[in-house]
Amino acid sequence: MEMKGNTLAIVLLVVGLVVGAGAGYMLKPSGTTEDGGDGTGTVEYVTPLEGATVQVGYISSTTVGLETTTPLVEEIMTPDYNEYLELLGYDIEFEYLIDDATGQAAVHLEKVQGFKSMDINVFIGGQWSSQAQAALSYCNDNDMLMWSNSATSPLLAIADDNLYRMCPTDLVQAPAISAMIHSMGIEAIVLIYRGDAWADGIVNYFEPAYTEKGGVVLEKIRYAGESTEFSNYLQTAENIVSDAVAEYGEGKVGVELIAFSEFVTMISQAQDFETIYSLPWFGSDGTVLTQQAIDDAPTQADHLKIYSTYAAPAESELFTNLYNRYYSLVNQPFGYYSACSYDIGWVLTKTITESQSLDAVDLVPLQKPAAFTQWGASGWNRLNEDGDRYASNYQIWGYGDLGEGVQNVVYGMYDSTADIVTWDTEALGFTPSG
Secondary structure, three states, X not given: OOOOOOOOOOEEOOOOOOOOOOOOOOOOOOOEEEEOOOOOOEEEEOOOOOOOEEEEEEEEOOOOOHHHHHHHHHHHHHHHHHHHHHHHOOOOEEEEEEEEOOOOHHHHHHHHHHHHHOOOOEEEOOOOHHXXXXXXXXXXXXXXXXXXXXXXXXXXXXXXXXXXXOOOOHHHHHHHHHHHHHHOOOOEEEEEEEEOHHHHHHHHHHHHHHHHOOOEEEEEEEXXXXXXXXXXXXXXXXXXXXXXXHHHOOOOEEEEEEOOOOHHXXXXXXXXXXXXXXXXXXXXXHHOOOHHHHHHOHHHHHHHOOEEEEEOOOOOHHHHHHHHHHHHHHOOOOOHHHHXXXXXXXXXXXXXXXXXXXXXXXXXXXXXXXXXXXEEOOEEOOEOOOOEEOOOOEEEEEEEEOOOOEEEEEEEEEEOOOOEEEEOHHHHOOOOOO
């Protein structure tokens, strides 16, 4: 074939993937050229997303959550990803569109559908298990990729779906809660929990784990997730624990609370019930790092402590750096689930850039391999066969005044491998009898 002209422009679409231990090639930044090799001209590399603003969705679980979500996404996550791409020479910019599920699973689904109508097929959301569950079928049927940083229900552990979770499931947290309560010497508890997929999942695994250790679940009190008045539930618990304290003795009866931010209202009302307010209270990841408790019910939070399990990040300079940046923005601790959001963003940045695609069909197969090779702010991001994070250890958080006002306090640690709880007796002010 006769070649005309002094320059031959050849456009190549190059996709470099790294799968498992195999090697691949990162895309060459757009607009670069090199010698074609035959003396006739140059080869120009162009990427399909050249000059694009890549839009990714982000759905906050609640309106209150926006207060910390927005600074995290807009002032930490997005700038970090775009700086990385700029250093590589890519003319690509990531933009996160933030929305709010207002604490409702149905609203979350509406927001997902809204993203689809905008041709946004990739998003971080489903932060509550009920919200993830409500949107999962739609995502599967409409080729959308949903990443969650905090939905922990075992009911969502499904292979080959379009939901990936950077957090471990409650198959691990439930035994951690059991060990925490047992190590405090508590022999019997009243279980108060919200009526949704997330809390039901914890209860289903917590109860057998606790009874296996010899504990007794005196009563399970399930309340509607939209409840704002808890006096009737608390009165039921009061009647039960009054008899239980007489039977088991002081310091042997407690309350396990599986709730979200509505617990702030509950503990405010609990002070009107003498016996239950005098007992040790325990929680889960839904009751930690809640600024509303410190702002609206500091006396009650300090009094009850609400010792709660929360997945522990791996100690690293990266986590410490992010903690300091985040705290300077919102004056709150940088927690595990925030670290998970940050890590998800990196997985998406790399897989979208390397595949040069915003199509979930292309991206879904890349998520596990990319996570497997990434050590992030939350630790090793390896996922299991269901696309969920492998098990981790758990910190035990609570509320307390250590001399500088009521604040979030780490009271202990649960080792998931050894099934052992280690308490910080100095922070507690006593040594647990268990």
